Amino acid sequence: MTEQEVRRYLRQMKDENSEQAFRGFYDLTYDRLFRIAHYYVRRGDWAQEIVLDVFMRLWEQRKKLPEVSNIEDYCFILTKNASLNYLEKEARHTDRNSGQLSEPAGRACSPEDTLISEELFARYVKALDRLPERCREVFIRVREEKQSYAQVAEELGISIKTVDAQLQKALARLREMLLR
Template sequence: MTEQEVRRYLRQMKEEDSERAFHDFYNLCYDRLFRISYYYVKNEDWAQEIVLDVFMRLWEQRTKLPEINNIEDYCFILTKNASLNYLEKESRHTTQPSEQLPEPPDQANSPEEVLISEELFARYVKALDRLPERCREVFIRIREEKQSYAQVADELEISVKTVDAQLQKAITRLKEILLTD
């Protein structure tokens, strides 16, 4: 996603109440926001619901969006907070008997560790978005969705060797992007 493209959509949404611009903005940002939400909630249905709620909020705030300096970070934070709030709400609804509760970890992560991990994840998501579409698709299916090479090849109607080549290309580009930023 380019900053100019996003800014154009935001201006059209504000000045013209353009639903078309909002739809284009949605198409541009949905995958990234879905991945962010899924990272936190680990449930596809919940992540979809959360991202739709985030977009509803963005539409309601459309007149203020062009004034935000870094819309990418703003959307990331909105999605992260909505995901964490959703998890909190779900945990209140699903109370477990005390013998079924998981044991607390020996040592909780410090706020610094949490911040570093979130910053790294944000950089990873941005780097993924900069990959060519086919590379990104193959990488996500194999590394995040844990599909086999054969399954990806079959679904995308490409050879297993092409899947392997695309995955290697994605890994190489991700390393370059992450190490240079």
């Protein structure tokens, strides 16, 4: 997501109440916000619902969005909080319906471990976003969606060797960006 493009969409959303600008902003940011939500809830249908709720909230706040200094981080935090709230709501609903107390989790993470994990994930999502489109697509399909090289090659109309080369390129760039 390019900062200049996002800022243009945000200004249009504020000044003109432009649904077309909102659609452009949506198209530019949906995949990234979906990955964030999916990281927390681990279910595609829940992640999709969460992201749609986040976009509703962003539309409602469109007048204030141009004032946000780092919209990328703002959207990350909105999506993370919405995901955690959704999980909490689902846990309460499940506990109420089961009539039992949920089992305590094994070893609870310390707040410091949680913060480090979330910061690392945020950096990963930003780095993934900065990959060239084909690299990112191959990486997501192979590493996150667990598709085989052959499946990816067939669906994208490329050779298996190209899939491997794009994956290696993505891994090298991610490693470089994350270790800075």
